[in-house]
Amino acid sequence: MDDVSLNNQQRRTFLGVLLAGITAVLGAVFAWPVFRFLAPREQTGASALVRIARKEIPVGAAHFFNFQGRPAVVLQPAPGSFVALTAVCTHLGCIVKWVDDKGEFLCPCHGGRFSAEGKVLGGPPPQPLEAYVVTLEENDLVVGRAV
Numbered sequence: 001m002d003d004v005s006l007n008n009q010q011r012r013t014f015l016g017v018l019l020a021g022i023t024a025v026l027g028a029v030f031a032w033p034v035f036r037f038l039a040p041r042e043q044t045g046a047s048a049l050v051r052i053a054r055k056e057i058p059v060g061a062a063h064f065f066n067f068q069g070r071p072a073v074v075l076q077p078a079p080g081s082f083v084a085l086t087a088v089c090t091h092l093g094c095i096v097k098w099v100d101d102k103g104e105f106l107c108p109c110h111g112g113r114f115s116a117e118g119k120v121l122g123g124p125p126p127q128p129l130e131a132y133v134v135t136l137e138e139n140d141l142v143v144g145r146a147v
């Protein structure tokens with residue numbers, strides 16, 4: 001084998017390795033955001049609790065907040081009775097709204113309706129809204145893990 005064909009073979013090998021390296025780097029750059037999006041969110045014990053002042057939730061009103069990175073809502077349907085739910089519709093994931101005069105949740109996307117306890121009243125949602133544990137500690141409500 002002469003020097004010219006050896007150099008050509010070395011050049012092809014070098015270009016192949018270089019192309020494989022660039023492809024691997026580009027694949028990692030594009031795959032990382034997809035992986036982060038699909039990876040489950042971290043849920044740890046004490047840091048997963050949310051404390052809300054009781055006075056912010058009058059009877060019949062809903063208070064929306066962020067729970068573990070997702071929209072949630074707490075309301076007081078009857079005096080001294082509190083309910084905490086996810087605000088994410090179980091149909092296709094839209095955020096539900098509280099309708100004061102009807103005393104129910106309405107999903108603006110496809111008209112799904114939920115009771116104040118999260119039960120499906122109508123529309124396409126297949127399941128009730130996920131409920132969270134809510135406890136009263138002095139003048140605060142503490143919202144915790146899913147029930």
Ligand code: FES
Pocket residue numbers: 089090091092093094107108109110111112123124125
């Ligand atoms: S996303 Fe709520 S009814 Fe479709």
